C-alpha cells in the first residue's frame with residue numbers, strides 16, 4: 001500500500017474513531033449476527049479481526065473465542081477500540097497495529113479471520129485475502145462482510161463518486177463475482193454467500209466522516225443532478241431540502257482454507 005493511501009485512511013478514521021465506537025450501524029445488525037453465528041458454528045478459538053475499527057466484531061467474537069486479536073491500520077482507532085472493549089469487560093482481546101496487506105502473524109495462527117465493512121478501503125484486496133489465507137490454519141474460515149459493488153456500471157460509478165466525496169479513503173466495493181475470484185485465487189473455498197440491505201441515514205452517515213456543511217451541500221447537489229435510475233438503484237430518499245437516506249447492499253461470505 002502506498003504511504004499516501006495509508007495516510008488518507010488514517011486521516012479519515014483517526015478523527016472519527018469515537019464516532020465508529022458509537023455508530024449504531026456498526027454496533028449491531030443482521031450482518032454482525034450472521035458473522036457471529038458462523039463463528040460460533042466453527043468453534044472459533046483463535047480469532048483475528050482485520051480492520052477492527054471501533055471493535056464491534058472483535059467484541060462479538062470475544063464472547064465465543066478463547067483469544068481475539070483486533071488489528072487496524074489506524075492507531076487512534078485501535079485506542080478507541082481498546083477503551084470500548086475494556087469498558088465492555090472483554091479481557092481476551094489483544095490490539096495490534098498494521099496493514100491488512102502485511103499481516104505480522106505466523107502461518108496458520110488463527111482458526112477464524114473476520115473482516116467487516118472494511119475491505120473497500122484496502123489498496124490491494126487480493127494481497128489482503130492472500131495474507132488472510134496464510135494466517136488461517138488448514139480448515140480455518142474467513143468470515144467477511146463488505147459493501148457490495150453494483151452490477152450496473154452507471155449506478156456503480158455514481159455510488160463510488162458519492163462514497164469518495166464523503167470519504168476519500170474509499171477505494172471501491174466489489175461485485176459478487178469479483179469477491180469470489182479474489183477468494184478462489186487465494187486458495188479459499190466459498191461455503192456460503194448472502195446479500196443483505198442496509199439503510200444509511202444521511203445525517204449520521206455524512207456526519208460520522210465529519211463532512212463540512214459546504215461539502216455535504218455539494219454532495220447533495222451531485223445526488224440530485226444524477227440520473228433517476230442511479231438514485232433509484234440505492235433507494236435515495238429526498239425531501240425538497242435535504243437527503244434523508246439511501247440503501248446499499250452488503251455481501252457476506254464464509255470461505256474455508258483447504
Ligand SMILES: C[S@@+](CC[C@H](N)C(=O)[O-])C[C@H]1O[C@@H](n2cnc3c(N)ncnc32)[C@H](O)[C@@H]1O
Pocket residue numbers: 001009010013020026027050051052053054055056057058071072073074077098099100101115116117118121122123
Ligand atoms: C468501518 S471501519 C471497520 C468497522 C469494524 N470492522 C466493525 O465491525 O465495526 C474501517 C476500518 O478499516 C481500517 N483500515 C482501512 N484500511 C486498512 C488496512 N489496509 N489495513 C488495516 N486496517 C485498515 C480503518 O483504519 C478503519 O478503522
